[in-house]
Amino acid sequence: MKISFNWLKQYINFDLSPEETGIxxxxxxxxxxxxxxxxxxxxxxxxxxxxxxxxxxxxxxxDHLHVTTVNIGNETPLNIVCGAPNxxxxxxxxxxxxxxxxxxxxxxxxxxxxxxxxxxxxxxxCSEKEMQLGEDQAGIMELDEQAIVGQPATKYFKIEEDYTxxxxxxxxxxxxxxHIGVARDLFAALKQNRVPCSKIPLPFIGDFIPSIRxxxxxxxxxxxxxxxxxxxxxxxxxxxxxSPDWLKNRLLSVGIRPINNVVDITQFVMCETGHPLHAFxxxxxxxxxxxxxxxxxxxxxxxLDDKELKLHEEDLMICNATQGMCIAGVYGxxxxxxxxxxxxxxxxxxxxxxxxVRKTAKRHGLKTDAAFRFERGCxxxxxxxxxxxxxxxxxxxxxxxxxxxxxxxxxxxxxxxxLPLSIDEVEKIAGKKIDxxxxxxxxxxxxxxxxSISEKKLSVxxxxxxHDVTRSIDLIEEVLRxxxxxxxxxxxxxxxxxxxxxxxxxxxxxxxxxxxLSSNGFYEMVNNSLSKGxxxxxxxxxxxxEQVKLVNPLSSELNTMRQSLLxxxxxxxxxxxxxxxxxxxxxxxxxxxHLVNKExxxxxxxxxxxxxxxxxxxxxxxxxxxxxxxxxxxxFFLKNFVENILFKxxxxxxxxxxxxxxxMLFNSLSxxxxxxxxxxxxxVNPTILKYFDIKKPVYYAEIEVxxxxxxxxxxxxxxxxxxxxxxxxxxxxxxxxxxxxYQQLESVATHFGSRHIKKVSLFxxxxxxxxxxxxxxxxxxxxxxxxxxxxxxxxxNKIMSKLLSAFERECGAILR
Numbered sequence: 001m002k003i004s005f006n007w008l009k010q011y012i013n014f015d016l017s018p019e020e021t022g023i024x025x026x027x028x029x030x031x032x033x034x035x036x037x038x039x040x041x042x043x044x045x046x047x048x049x050x051x052x053x054x055x056x057x058x059x060x061x062x063d064h065l066h067v068t069t070v071n072i073g074n075e076t077p078l079n080i081v082c083g084a085p086n087x088x089x090x091x092x093x094x095x096x097x098x099x100x101x102x103x104x105x106x107x108x109x110x111x112x113x114x115x116x117x118x119x120x121x122x123x124x125x126c127s128e129k130e131m132q133l134g135e136d137q138a139g140i141m142e143l144d145e146q147a148i149v150g151q152p153a154t155k156y157f158k159i160e161e162d163y164t165x166x167x168x169x170x171x172x173x174x175x176x177x178x179h180i181g182v183a184r185d186l187f188a189a190l191k192q193n194r195v196p197c198s199k200i201p202l203p204f205i206g207d208f209i210p211s212i213r214x215x216x217x218x219x220x221x222x223x224x225x226x227x228x229x230x231x232x233x234x235x236x237x238x239x240x241x242x243s244p245d246w247l248k249n250r251l252l253s254v255g256i257r258p259i260n261n262v263v264d265i266t267q268f269v270m271c272e273t274g275h276p277l278h279a280f281x282x283x284x285x286x287x288x289x290x291x292x293x294x295x296x297x298x299x300x301x302x303x304l305d306d307k308e309l310k311l312h313e314e315d316l317m318i319c320n321a322t323q324g325m326c327i328a329g330v331y332g333x334x335x336x337x338x339x340x341x342x343x344x345x346x347x348x349x350x351x352x353x354x355x356x357v358r359k360t361a362k363r364h365g366l367k368t369d370a371a372f373r374f375e376r377g378c379x380x381x382x383x384x385x386x387x388x389x390x391x392x393x394x395x396x397x398x399x400x401x402x403x404x405x406x407x408x409x410x411x412x413x414x415x416x417x418x419l420p421l422s423i424d425e426v427e428k429i430a431g432k433k434i435d436x437x438x439x440x441x442x443x444x445x446x447x448x449x450x451x452s453i454s455e456k457k458l459s460v461x462x463x464x465x466x467h468d469v470t471r472s473i474d475l476i477e478e479v480l481r482x483x484x485x486x487x488x489x490x491x492x493x494x495x496x497x498x499x500x501x502x503x504x505x506x507x508x509x510x511x512x513x514x515x516x517l518s519s520n521g522f523y524e525m526v527n528n529s530l531s532k533g534x535x536x537x538x539x540x541x542x543x544x545x546e547q548v549k550l551v552n553p554l555s556s557e558l559n560t561m562r563q564s565l566l567x568x569x570x571x572x573x574x575x576x577x578x579x580x581x582x583x584x585x586x587x588x589x590x591x592x593x594h595l596v597n598k599e600x601x602x603x604x605x606x607x608x609x610x611x612x613x614x615x616x617x618x619x620x621x622x623x624x625x626x627x628x629x630x631x632x633x634x635x636f637f638l639k640n641f642v643e644n645i646l647f648k649x650x651x652x653x654x655x656x657x658x659x660x661x662x663x664m665l666f667n668s669l670s671x672x673x674x675x676x677x678x679x680x681x682x683x684v685n686p687t688i689l690k691y692f693d694i695k696k697p698v699y700y701a702e703i704e705v706x707x708x709x710x711x712x713x714x715x716x717x718x719x720x721x722x723x724x725x726x727x728x729x730x731x732x733x734x735x736x737x738x739x740x741x742y743q744q745l746e747s748v749a750t751h752f753g754s755r756h757i758k759k760v761s762l763f764x765x766x767x768x769x770x771x772x773x774x775x776x777x778x779x780x781x782x783x784x785x786x787x788x789x790x791x792x793x794x795x796x797n798k799i800m801s802k803l804l805s806a807f808e809r810e811c812g813a814i815l816r
Contacts, residue, residue: 002166003179004165005164006253007162008021008182012200013199014190014197018163021165021186025186028185028186029481030176032168034165034166035164035166037161038161038162040160041157041159043103043108045094045154047096047099047101048095048096048097048126049094050149050152051078051093052070052071052090052149053091053125054068054069054071054077056087056088059119061118062117064083064085065119066083067079068125072149073150074150081121082125082140084140085139086140087125092147093142094125094143094153095126096124096126097122097123098113099111100123100124102124102130160245162253164255172467174373174377175465175466175467177372179272181274181465184447188482192441192442192482202385205392208402209402211403213403213404213405214236214403217288218288218289218290219292220291220409221292222292222293224412225356226294228351229350229408229409230292230409231387231408232346232387232407233347233404234282234346234347234403235344235345235346235395236345238262238398240261240338241260241398242261247264247268251268254271260338260340261397265394266390269393270369274378274379275349275386276378277349278326280348281338281344282346283343284335285346286322286323289320290318291320292316292317292350293319299324302335303332303334312363314359316329316352316353328356329360329370329374330366330368330374331364331370344403347387347394351380351383357371358371362552377465380464381463383408416463416464417470419459419475420458421457421459421460421476423457429473430480430488432489443475448461449463509649509708509712510589513648513649514587514589517585517615517641520641522615523585523587524586525587526590529561529593530554531567535567539567539664541566542563542567545595546596547595563593563594565588565592565702566684570684570689574693574694582618582696583618584618584619585617588613589612589613590614591609593609594610611704611706613645613708614702615702617638635681642671646678646703646708646711650712651673652673654672655671656671657669657670662685664685665680665682666682668683678704679702680701681700723787725786725790727758728785731763731779731780731782733815734779734814735772736777738767740812740813745778745780745813748811753782753799753806754802756784757782757783757799758785759783760780761783782800
């Protein structure tokens with residue numbers, strides 16, 4: 001949002017530079033992102049001075065040039081060669097001295113000392129167009145005889161110099177969406193910091209009595225929820241013309257292009273008060289009726305810029321007796337707007353429901369200054385002042401005559417909220433004692449009426465422009481941002497709280513896992529929960545029937561809630577790869593969203609959220625170095641981290657299932673608890689990578705956080721003394737059918753082996769011509785240990801015999 005420095009000073013009298021003012025604005029919550037210098041004429045006519053032509057002779061070597069001497073207030077007159085036909089002695093002119101930069105659109109040139117056909121020229125006598133003051137370039141600009149020689153052109157032509165603040169306004173601060181609103185905050189901040197300043201009263205409206213009453217218009221509000229208040233007034237004999245310079249400069253300083261005096265006045269009042277207005281050609285209001293209502297679905301409406309829109313049945317419209325004239329609070333219509341032939345005007349000032357305006361603007365993809373303000377919430381009490389201010393300006397600048405009484409339809413007045421404010425609560429939140437008088441003064445300067453209930457409590461009436469203040473904590477925020485967070489000292493006291501029996505929480509588990517992953521080279525990412533609906537058409541692992549679709553999406557790129565963490569993670573990988581970050585280890589804790597029963601009468605039961613942990617790896621484990629060659633990140637690298645996370649969380653998975661080719665992953669492992677999948681790890685399907693234009697393998701894992709937390713909650717830590725007896729290792733080479741997996745062998749060893757078997761591991765797999773067809777060999781290593789004694793050979797052989805018998809019986813294994 002753009003705010004003019006000079007415009008602000010119309011409401012507060014203070015003596016600070018724009019830079020100093022910007023600091024106070026930022027400190028009170030209106031962050032100044034930049035300060036730009038504004039000049040009503042580009043370059044500000046710097047270097048151009050008023051001069052008087054002393055002599056004018058024809059150039060000896062030209063039939064149209066003249067050699068002149070011009071007095072600009074220096075000791076020695078300037079010699080200037082001029083080709084204008086109206087140049088003559090005694091003329092007061094504007095002279096661009098040597099070194100001056102003149103502008104022509106986006107181009108510029110510098111005046112240099114030169115010789116023109118042998119005659120010295122020490123400057124240039126300017127035309128209107130050369131100074132950007134008009135379009136006349138047939139001759140030089142002739143100035144008034146009373147013009148003072150040597151006076152800077154900036155002063156003579158009253159070029160305005162201003163500074164524009166670009167404020168990063170947050171959506172909740174609708175109260176500061178105008179110059180009056182920003183001035184209110186600035187005044188409160190300056191007073192609190194004891195900067196000399198005084199408030200200038202708002203422009204006086206005076207007695208608002210119509211000159212005549214011959215253009216009545218009736219107003220009917222049919223949709224009182226979407227339009228709680230509507231105010232209108234009629235004016236006649238309006239003269240459509242160019243706005244005066246001061247008005248054009250005000251609009252240009254905040255980035256608004258002047259159009260004509262009527263439109264410019266409505267724009268000016270909107271920027272001043274924060275309340276949008278709309279002007280209709282009242283001769284085009286059929287039936288002399290203004291009706292605020294919705295029109296039937298798919299009604300065609302033509303906008304100001306000749307676009308045809310199909311209306312939604314919830315779009316609020318400003319209609320006449322037969323048709324819609326304007327989309328309320330959003331966009332004007334073609335057939336009712338102000339034109340050069342307009343003579344009579346109906347001026348509108350209304351308060352529209354912010355939700356209604358936002359939905360309509362989003363529905364039709366319309367972004368306007370009016371919608372920007374209405375959808376954030378305007379001040380319902382500003383409607384009358386804003387329309388009276390605009391009407392007075394129309395009388396002054398458009399020769400208008402007020403032709404009707406002010407019509408104000410306000411069926412049910414909106415009552416302000418009253419909140420209690422505890423002084424002790426302010427101290428508790430701030431960490432500093434602030435006296436009641438200071439708090440009361442800050443609130444009064446911000447427009448909050450307040451009175452004392454007791455020594456430690458205030459009763460505060462919330463103004464209707466403060467839509468974000470609904471709780472006592474919001475009032476405390478208002479106080480502190482003006483008091484100044486920088487004025488709250490950091491305490492030197494050290495406070496320590498120790499919980500006697502800290503409870504396990506999901507957050508603690510997440511932090512533990514995050515610390516583990518980040519210490520092993522992973523980077524955490526936070527992706528948008530919004531995703532492309534198009535993914536459901538491209539990937540089978542996204543179920544279109546479970547999609548949670550947004551009613552008013554920001555764009556087609558963000559129109560559904562994500563069902564999987566995979567697409568958003570791959571988008572992050574693409575971004576990194578495009579920026580030459582090729583070796584990636586990433587993880588994310590995030591939610592997926594699913595429509596589970598759209599027929600359920602309980603809206604909350606229609607949807608489900610699932611917390612998941614995703615891991616991505618691609619590229620190399622390490623960068624090139626002198627010690628070792630870089631190794632590829634692969635399936636087994638990621639599998640190790642998945643199983644370590646499950647182990648750290650004490651998740652007792654009961655089964656691991658291998659799948660060769662899934663729609664999302666291939667060569668994947670799934671981990672189960674009681675037939676319920678809790679984790680999956682594998683290589684991302686190449687067809688998915690091709691969609692994202694990723695040309696290298698990506699390995700992905702997804703873990704259900706609920707399973708991790710369940711294991712974490714139910715974990716019991718048991719102390720086992722470190723054994724003092726030696727362990728014993730034995731190997732077995734088993735020939736089995738090709739379909740037999742290592743997992744089956746490990747399961748047999750765990751189930752049928754001795755309790756003294758501490759570890760089973762696979763150290764070799766062989767398939768080749770030395771084995772029978774459809775056979776393969778697993779080489780297994782077993783570690784055995786007794787807690788109290790050293791195992792004898794006889795005991796070891798007995799354990800191994802029992803194992804071998806189990807392998808033969810359960811898996812058809814043969815000892816090789």
